[in-house]
Amino acid sequence: MSFLDISGVSKSFGGNTVVRGFDLAVRRGEFISFLGPSGCGKTTMLRMVAGFEQPSAGRIVIDGEDVTHRPPNARRIGMVFQAYALFPNMSVGDNVAFGLKVAGRPAAERAKRVDEMLGLIKLAHLKDRYPYQLSGGQQQRVALARALAPSPRVLLLDEPLSALDAKIRVSLRTEIRALQRELGITTIFVTHDQEEALSISDRIVVMSEGRIEQCGTPHEIYNRPRTRFVAGFVGTLSLVEAEAEGAGSTVTVAGQPVTLAEPVAGSGRRPVTLAFRPEALKLDAGEGRINAIRGTVEAAEFLGSVVRLRVATPGGTLLADVFNSPAAPPPAPGETVVLHFAPGDVFALDGEGAAPAQAIAAE
């Protein structure tokens, strides 16, 4: 049985349903991310696990104990907030000790645990400082230590990195993941940043409008998005309109045939949208890249290790990341190029949805 079980949870505020039929089983020690745009219900779902909101329907079970109607202070969870929420009147050491003090632990044990936690986040030298004397990154690390000190059953992180600047964000997320692995604590991490979710999660739950769109490993989510929403939200994607005919796995893009890995659903003559990751398109054939689309370079953006090309094709604009090579300068705007890709590198999206331009803008 799983360690944290969320089954059939819904939440409405008045007539407004923000979480619908949420089911998730989390294994002990697993790192799960809730990923989605703002207003998708991810934070509300996290707050229901924490006990700050009551589900309108469904159950939440932690380690075999039904906590659905238990108050937050009886759930033994640890929570880290976007706004740090350190107690301004207490020193770093007192902040970390707070949960232990509330639990009635003896002073000697508290002191030992505080030193241990501050050692873990490498801030032992700041024990007597006050929160306003710390940087944002340091405050958030203290908040993490404070949440972990009473040994909670589940660690809940509500966009903990959003208020930090880019460099700290990357280093702290690595630190969080390392700490989580070391302690083996079951963790839920809420974020709207797909790169963050992809880089540190065991599994990602992609949410939209209160529903789970897809739940899977970062590799699955990125490479096999199940819905158009997931495909558009996670990673950069360019879309090209194509046409399918019959039941085969071959479609045509402005007259050029393209072979897919799987047959396209449906029958008869019908429009399909093809989706490409920028790194799947190459300027040379080989390694099974049997498909080719011809287009004109609109722009070449030099990003260092890769050059991102914007290529106009008859079906739509494609983004292609090609490796930088000191020997060969990147194609210039106006040049005609042929983009090669393997059947497994392209996937067909069904149904109407975002226009190609929007998908590119959503990167």
Place this chain on the structure above:
Amino acid sequence: MSGARLGPWIVVGLAALYFVLPLIATFEFSLSMLRGTWSFEAYRVVFADPAFRQTFGFSVLAALATIVLGALLVVPTAYWVRLRFPRLRALIEFVTLLPLVIPAIVLVFGYLRLYNSSSWLPFTGSAWGTNLLLVFGYVVLSLPYMYRAVDTGMGAIDIRTLTEAAESLGAKRRTILFQVILPNVRAAVLSGAFLSFAIVIGDFVIASLLNRPAFGPYLALIGQNRAYEPAALAVVAFAATWGCMGLLQLLGGRAPGSAAAPLRVRRKAIP
């Protein structure tokens, strides 16, 4: 350019005159008890009067009780209203402003009707009960200032997130209120306390009608019978009130981690 600077200074100067001139005049008058020379004779007489010490001590005690009771009433109320019943904020604010609209004399007559010695709750039946009633009255009088100060203080910190953080760490309501919220609105409670203090020291109506030996009625009595001593008393009361406020600031202002302790901040910031 100098003209543009002069304007504000004139306004400040006029305002200062408006406040300071009567004080200086009172002080000057209090020094002229002995004919033809300046002396502290009036002060000597005032301090020699045991009634002065008794009434002033009584009022200071009443003020401290008012501050403690007021804080215990206002801090949890403001906290709950902000946290759980934000829609009630306008109503609560209106209620706390009522003492500014309703004269204190109406309040006292209400008290006397409700709590007289033959009523169901005979507060005025004993000296202690009456003292209690007096403090209750002062709490009501200071409510507008106390509530505003505390509510503003709570607006300055994120009480919701702090409460949730404490809850997630296992804390119960009382712990959160006294260990997390109260210390962080200490500066606000203090500023409310200063005003409460001044109100209580200066009160005449409630103490007089409840017949308590407070400073206000004593001052009025002296004022009716003497010439120089009331001026000296006014100056003493003024100085003592400011002194007590300073003391409060000194004792209560040492909130760690707050902007209210600038000295500590500077010392701590140097590693």
